[in-house]
Each structure stands twice: as structure tokens, then as C-alpha cells.
Amino acid sequence: MASLPIVQYEEMIIETVENNSIVVIIGETGSGKSTQLSQMLHRRRHSKIAVTQPRRVAAVSVARRVAQELGVQLGEEVGYAIRFEDRTSRNTRIKYLTDGVLLRESLADPELNDYSVIILDEAHERSLNTDILMGLMKRLVKLRPSNLKVLITSATLDGDKVSKFFGECPVLNIPGKLYPVEVLYSKECPVNYLDTALRTALDIHIRQPEGDILIFMTGQDDIEKLVSKLEDEVRALDEGSCMDAVIFPLHGSLPPELQVRVFNPPPPNCRRIIVATNIAETSLTVDGVVYVIDSGYVKQRQYNPSSRMYSLDVVQISKVQANQRAGRAGRTRPGKCYRLYPSQLYHDEFLDVTVPEIQRSSLAGSVLYLKSLDLPDIDILKFDFLDSPSSESLQDALKQLYLIDAIDENGAITSIGRKMAELPLEPSLSRTLMEANNYGCITEALTVAAMLSTETALLPGQSKTEKKRKRPLSNLPDGFGLGDHIQLLQIYERWYQTDYDIGWCKDHGLQVRGMTFARDVRKQLSQILQKIAKEPLDIKTNRKGEEFRRDYRNLRKALCVGYANQLAERKMHHNGYRTLGFRGQMVQVHPSSALSSDELGKFPDYVVYHELIATPRPFMRNLCSVEMKWVIPIINKLNTLNVYKLSGGGMDLVEEESGISDLPKKNVEVSAAADDNESRIQAARERFLARKANK
DNA sequence: GAGCACTGC
Structure with a gap:
């Protein structure tokens, strides 16, 4: 614990928090921010600290560790709350919870008066709920200037952007504890990325020193194909020419008992090759990985408000995602990351950050939630998001809510x-x-x-x-x-x-x-x-x-x-x-x-x-x-639908005559950004399909 | 006559 980098920064962090309502803390993997920040603040204050996590397992495991470090029983001073399970008590001072649970709590108490400190952890993942919470926090610190502190913590979030959003609040950078990862690029885009991944993996296996290999693919289908090819090729290698290898698939629809196999230590003199979806990017951490092979793609679900249709598309990952994947090679010792795409593509075409979920989802539920908070003087179309969803998406949500009587005309x-x-x-x-x-x-x-x-x-x-x-x-x-x-x-x-x-x-x-x-x-x-x-x-x-x-x-x-x-x-x-x-x-x-x-x-x-x-x-x-x-x-x-009135007249919209006519595109800036994303995603997808068809 | 990235209240 003493070796965690964040510990040396305690004085500076505390001082900054004392003098500011909102502080952004950028701490890379291994900095100790998730376990240490709450404890530092706990040592200075007595009232309650909330720490949100995007995932249930994280909320539970981090709470457990903090309770252990403080030598208290879980559920007493340190506890957690996730859906279906509340392990907190009247004595709880540090509470880990999923961001969805905090949103539910704020429905009952919009000022969240129970807490004097709220820490939004892993904000860089930009989950729908985290984004809504960030908007709410911006309001809340104004409502409770004297008794609320908000910390936004993240691995790679664009600190300047968030700082600007929160009125130029201070940004603290805490170094992480990752080993260096050497990044190697392909000279050109692979004709067939499945075969290229196969050859790269075999090449590492034959030539490189020991250490497990983690390969990022897009889905179950490709994973199963690659696993079976790898098995064939490894079996065909001359016995004794190199060490053994065991190959594991890893994806969400795998039954839990097969998922946990990758956490068992490998047999001696045997290399593990794990072929995974982006589940291995954040949700599951496999120790022992020294080599990462990154296909550069991910499957992403997106919602199109103009057709009200979901699609599951293969899209190019963002730079943040690429770096997150590379980081998986440096957890236990220096590692290598093989990117199956040229560095020029990474620099010129990859988006800096992943399109936030709020710009890829149907917003009916979120808009209803915000409406029910009764925020004064709030026009939902002007709610202050870190990244706004398109106005089309918000109007779609309003129309849906109107038709099911959740909002009036x-x-x-x-x-x-x-x-x-x-x-x-x-x-x-x-x-x-x-x-x-x-x-x-x-x-x-x-x-x-x-x-x-x-x-x-x-x-x-x-x-x-x-x-x-x-x-x-x-x-x-x-x-x-x-x-x-x-x-x-x-x-x-x-x-x-x-x-x-x-x-x-x-x-x-x-x-x-x-x-x-x-x-x-x-x-x-x-x-x-x-x-x-x-x-x-x-x-x-x-x-x-x-x-x-x-x-x-x-x-x-x-x-x-x-x-x-x-x-x-x-x-x-x-x-x-x-x-x-x-x-x-x-x-x-x-x-x-x-x-x-x-x-x-x-x-x-x-x-x-x-x-x-x-x-x-x-x-x-x-x-x-x-x-x-x-x-x-x-x-x-449907035929009496009038979006102009629905949006409180706050939008410069042409009145619709019926529910079936097209809406004019307004709020150009936002739409343009969203369109830009969409067209880039589309282009990437076409490239991907072309390559796949090229087998 | 088709296809299943990942979370979460």
C-alpha cells in the first residue's frame, strides 16, 4: 500500500480539495486512486463519502479492499451498495456504489445531502450514468457550495476539457504504476486481420521469451475461429522447438465457469494465449500478460434516433481504447503491444476518445429521469452535458415520452x-x-x-x-x-x-x-x-x-x-x-x-x-x-404531436404538422459533431467489411 | 429465415 504513487501526493490533494468544490484527478492504472482517495478524505472528515464505479464487481471488490486496509468489517464504516444488495449501515462513512445506484438515490434526495464528498471514479469510461451524474454535480456544487466536495477521477480523461466544463477547476495528475509497453505497428492494414492475428501470435510464441499473449478481437465468432486455428498451428509445431501453449477464448456469453479458467495459474513452461473481446479491456484483468495483439476494432451497439433502430457495428477503436489495450501488457513487467494497423492510421483516423454512450443510446429513460428531478429552470434540451447528445436524439426521447403519457403536450x-x-x-x-x-x-x-x-x-x-x-x-x-x-x-x-x-x-x-x-x-x-x-x-x-x-x-x-x-x-x-x-x-x-x-x-x-x-x-x-x-x-x-411545445418552446424548431414528417436539423454544432462521428464509424466499418470479405 | 460487444438501475 505504501508503494502506491498517490500516497506521496496526499498533502497536495487534500489542500486542493479544501480550496475547491470540484477537482479533477487524472491517475493512471495502478495509481491507487480508487482505494486511497476515499481514505485520505476520510482521515480529514467525518461525514459520508460516496465513490461511484461503473461496474458492480468493482464496487464490491474495492469496498472489500478498503475495509481490509482500514481493518474494519465490510458493511460497517466501509460498505457498498449495488442493485439488489446494500451492504451499508448507519455507521458507514465510505460507501462504494454503482453510478446507477447513486442516480436512484438522487431521485429520493436530489441534493444528496447524505454525502459531503462524492467521487466519480473511472469517469473516462463515459458511461451514460456517469455523464448524467457529471451534469448533476455541476449544479449540485452550486447548490451546496459550503458542504459538498466533488472529485472526478479518471485514467485518461481529457483533463482540460473536464476542467473547462466545471468552470476551470484544478486538475491533478498522479502517475500510475504501469511498466513500459513497447508499441509496434503493422506497416499496412492487414488484408485479413484474423490471419494476421494468427501469424503474429505464432511469431511471438516461437520467438519471444515467456509471458502470456492477449489478443483483442471483435466477437464470439472470430474468437472461436482464431482459437481453433491457433490450436491447430500450435499442435503442428515441432515438439521441443518451443514451450507449450494453452489457448482460451474469453467473451461475455461464455459461461462463468469457463470465464474463470483464465485466472488459474498456467502449468509450468506453458504460455497462455487468450483471445478476448473488449471484456478484457476493463472488466477482467488477466495477470501475466506481457504481449498484447490489438486488432484495432470493437463491436459497438448504437442507436439511430432518426430510424429508432439499434445496430451492432464493428467500429475502429479510439486512441484511448488502443492505449488501454496496450496497458494490459504492462501490469506485471515491461511488455509489448502489436497493433495490427499502421501508426499513421492510429494518428490520423482514430478518434481521440470513444464516442460517449450518451451519444449512442436512446435517451427516453434518461430524459424521463431528469424531468422527474424537477430541476428548476431546466430545459431538457439545454441540459449541461459534458458532451451533448444530438438535439434529434433528445427530441426523439421527448416524442416517445409524450406518446406514452409520461409528459404532457x-x-x-x-x-x-x-x-x-x-x-x-x-x-x-x-x-x-x-x-x-x-x-x-x-x-x-x-x-x-x-x-x-x-x-x-x-x-x-x-x-x-x-x-x-x-x-x-x-x-x-x-x-x-x-x-x-x-x-x-x-x-x-x-x-x-x-x-x-x-x-x-x-x-x-x-x-x-x-x-x-x-x-x-x-x-x-x-x-x-x-x-x-x-x-x-x-x-x-x-x-x-x-x-x-x-x-x-x-x-x-x-x-x-x-x-x-x-x-x-x-x-x-x-x-x-x-x-x-x-x-x-x-x-x-x-x-x-x-x-x-x-x-x-x-x-x-x-x-x-x-x-x-x-x-x-x-x-x-x-x-x-x-x-x-x-x-x-x-x-x-401521433397525428397531434407537436415537438415545438414538447421541448418547452426552447428550441428554434419549425412546427411539425404530424408525427411522420422529417424534423429539420437544428443545433448545428452538436449535430455536426455527431454526424462526423457517424460518418467516420461508417467508413471504418466499410473498411473492416471489405477486409473481412477479402479472405 | 438469423445471429448474439459490454455495462447497469
Whole structure:
């Protein structure tokens, strides 16, 4: 502990914090900022210190270490709070929490008076929640100038930019404890980056001294291909010509028991080669890595507000990401990083920083959250973000909220909206719950919302045979053909009838992690609903053994209201759909859907969908059949949509005549920046695809 | 007739 670089800076840090409300601290990996800053401030103050982390595991493990260093029991002076788990007490003085939990807390107490110090750690990751918190902190220090200190800490954040955002606050640089990493570039872009990664890895294995190799690839597919090629090639090497090698894949959909294999120490005289996604960039740290091979690409989910569609694209990484990857080689001794791209590409084309999540996500939930805070004099379109989302994205969010009654025609939050904001759900689902309560089907709607909160429950597991299996799985409920929401409900009901038997999940090819997560979410949601309801709600744990009416009418009606933004109408003579309202577009039923067609092979005339995904053809994923008479009032509302009023008149917008006309692009600066990102991403993607096709 | 980066309330 004494060797942590940050310790020598204690006096300077304390003095700066005493004299300033906000301080930015740049500390590279290994500086000790996550564990030491809170302790330093704790030694000077007695009231409560909050430290946010973007990830649950980090909040838990850092809290554990600090408790150990202070020699106290975890949950007493030092504790943590993550979703479903609060290990703090009245005595807690240092509290580690995920940034999402702090946002929830600020809903109950917008001034966060419980804390005298708030530390936003890992701010460089620019998670959606961290970005919102930064905006809120800027306001909060003005409201509480005498009794609040805010520290923004980060590994590589652009200190000047953040300092400027916070009114030229001081920036302290703390050196890290990384060993030097030599960076080697390719002369040119590889024709086939999978083969190039393979050759580079073999070359290191044969020629370089011991030390593990970490290879960054984009996804499961490429990882599996590369692992199998590496296995073949390593096996073909002459025995005794070099040391042994074991090869591990590492990605998020790998079952946990296979993920942890990379933390076991390798056998003697054996090199480990780990082929990973960006999960190894921040979430998992593998010790012993000396060589990093960086493909320069990452898979990134992005939301396009003009089509309301998500896509999962392979994009070029940013300079920050490239350096983060390189740093993985220098944790235990000096290392080397092989970049499979020329240095000129890195310097000229890579973005400096990753496009922040707030510019890549649908903002309906975040905007509703901000509205519910009742910040005075706040125009949501002018909220002070470190990097603003495009105005198009904010308007999209407002329109969505209006159509589901969360805000009124003037953009003010409604009483329904206020309740919705309390629920940790996407607005479409929280609105469904509100409506389900009126229709007497809250028990079922809760289950649907919980099941949709985990996308992984139905995903096939790892084995190849399982992978080929189709949904709906033969011996699982089929949703009566009404769609995926109903199927998810029925699956959960069946699981409940087995008393949440883990074996039952495994027998039916369901992911245990996903199912237990759904159970936890359901419990949390029903607790919140009980709390915010005026009178006690009739929520049953579930209806054991009771047969439902086979058409689930009320539940589907409730879904229709919640998903007013996500309606589609089947085209006359075929099975294609057109989305209703905002810039209607042609979409297809995702082949994995449980929705079934009638005896003539036709799908239902109207459906609601959970999301649109371009892969790259546009599909609707997770569908529910609805009826035309439920849809009509929504269409009427669509036609009276007026974005000018919704945004509080604060925007210089031309009035829209109906919900389906295009919006003029305003707020040019912001849009231009976002467009620039988009076109660069697009260009990078094309290059990538071209190279991949070139095999 | 398709495809699953990573987090999180």
C-alpha cells in the first residue's frame, strides 16, 4: 500500500480539495486512486463519502479492499451498495456504489445531502450514468457550495476539457504504476486481420521469451475461429522447438465457469494465449500478460434516433481504447503491444476518445429521469452535458415520452411519468406496468417486464448442438402464438411452478444467470410498485396452477399502451410490416420470434415490438400481437404531436404538422459533431467489411 | 429465415 504513487501526493490533494468544490484527478492504472482517495478524505472528515464505479464487481471488490486496509468489517464504516444488495449501515462513512445506484438515490434526495464528498471514479469510461451524474454535480456544487466536495477521477480523461466544463477547476495528475509497453505497428492494414492475428501470435510464441499473449478481437465468432486455428498451428509445431501453449477464448456469453479458467495459474513452461473481446479491456484483468495483439476494432451497439433502430457495428477503436489495450501488457513487467494497423492510421483516423454512450443510446429513460428531478429552470434540451447528445436524439426521447403519457403536450412531467421514473425499466415497460395495474394484470406484466430486462435467458448456451436448436424450444411454452412477451411470461410461470428449480432451467436450455436475474428484478419491481401505489396492490407472487384466459387480452392491451412508440402494421399482401407514426419504415419479424401466422400463413395485422435491430436488415425483435381497435387512439395521438411545445418552446424548431414528417436539423454544432462521428464509424466499418470479405 | 460487444438501475 505504501508503494502506491498517490500516497506521496496526499498533502497536495487534500489542500486542493479544501480550496475547491470540484477537482479533477487524472491517475493512471495502478495509481491507487480508487482505494486511497476515499481514505485520505476520510482521515480529514467525518461525514459520508460516496465513490461511484461503473461496474458492480468493482464496487464490491474495492469496498472489500478498503475495509481490509482500514481493518474494519465490510458493511460497517466501509460498505457498498449495488442493485439488489446494500451492504451499508448507519455507521458507514465510505460507501462504494454503482453510478446507477447513486442516480436512484438522487431521485429520493436530489441534493444528496447524505454525502459531503462524492467521487466519480473511472469517469473516462463515459458511461451514460456517469455523464448524467457529471451534469448533476455541476449544479449540485452550486447548490451546496459550503458542504459538498466533488472529485472526478479518471485514467485518461481529457483533463482540460473536464476542467473547462466545471468552470476551470484544478486538475491533478498522479502517475500510475504501469511498466513500459513497447508499441509496434503493422506497416499496412492487414488484408485479413484474423490471419494476421494468427501469424503474429505464432511469431511471438516461437520467438519471444515467456509471458502470456492477449489478443483483442471483435466477437464470439472470430474468437472461436482464431482459437481453433491457433490450436491447430500450435499442435503442428515441432515438439521441443518451443514451450507449450494453452489457448482460451474469453467473451461475455461464455459461461462463468469457463470465464474463470483464465485466472488459474498456467502449468509450468506453458504460455497462455487468450483471445478476448473488449471484456478484457476493463472488466477482467488477466495477470501475466506481457504481449498484447490489438486488432484495432470493437463491436459497438448504437442507436439511430432518426430510424429508432439499434445496430451492432464493428467500429475502429479510439486512441484511448488502443492505449488501454496496450496497458494490459504492462501490469506485471515491461511488455509489448502489436497493433495490427499502421501508426499513421492510429494518428490520423482514430478518434481521440470513444464516442460517449450518451451519444449512442436512446435517451427516453434518461430524459424521463431528469424531468422527474424537477430541476428548476431546466430545459431538457439545454441540459449541461459534458458532451451533448444530438438535439434529434433528445427530441426523439421527448416524442416517445409524450406518446406514452409520461409528459404532457407542454413537455411537463405527468403523474404517470413520475411513477414511471421510479421504476428501473425502460419507459415502455414502466408504462405497461402502470396500465396493467388498471387492467388487473399486474402480476403477469411484472413477469414480462422482468423477463425482458434480461435478454440472455433464452439465448442458447455454448455447445454447438445447442446453438443450432431453434426457438421456441420444443418442450417450452409457445406463447399460444401471440408472441414473445407471452412466451416469456409462460416460461417464467412454468419455472415458478418448479419452485425456481435450477435443474429445470438447464434441462430446457435456459440460462440460469438470466432466469435468476429475472426473478430478482421482478421482486425489486413489485417492491417499488407497492411503495409508490396509493393503495396496496394485488400482486401475487404468481398464479400457481391457475389457467389464464387463453388470449391474455388485458395484458396485450396494456402492452399496446406502453409500446405506443413501437407499433407496426402488416402490409396488405405479404408478411412485411411498416412501423407506425414516426417515419414509417419497412421491417420484418425476426426469425427467432414466437409469433405465429394463421392458417393462410399471415401474421397478425398489428404488433408491438420491443426493439428494432438492423443486422443489417431491419427486424423487429420480441413481438406481441395486438388489435386494431387498441391501436386507433394511439394513431390519433401521433397525428397531434407537436415537438415545438414538447421541448418547452426552447428550441428554434419549425412546427411539425404530424408525427411522420422529417424534423429539420437544428443545433448545428452538436449535430455536426455527431454526424462526423457517424460518418467516420461508417467508413471504418466499410473498411473492416471489405477486409473481412477479402479472405 | 438469423445471429448474439459490454455495462447497469
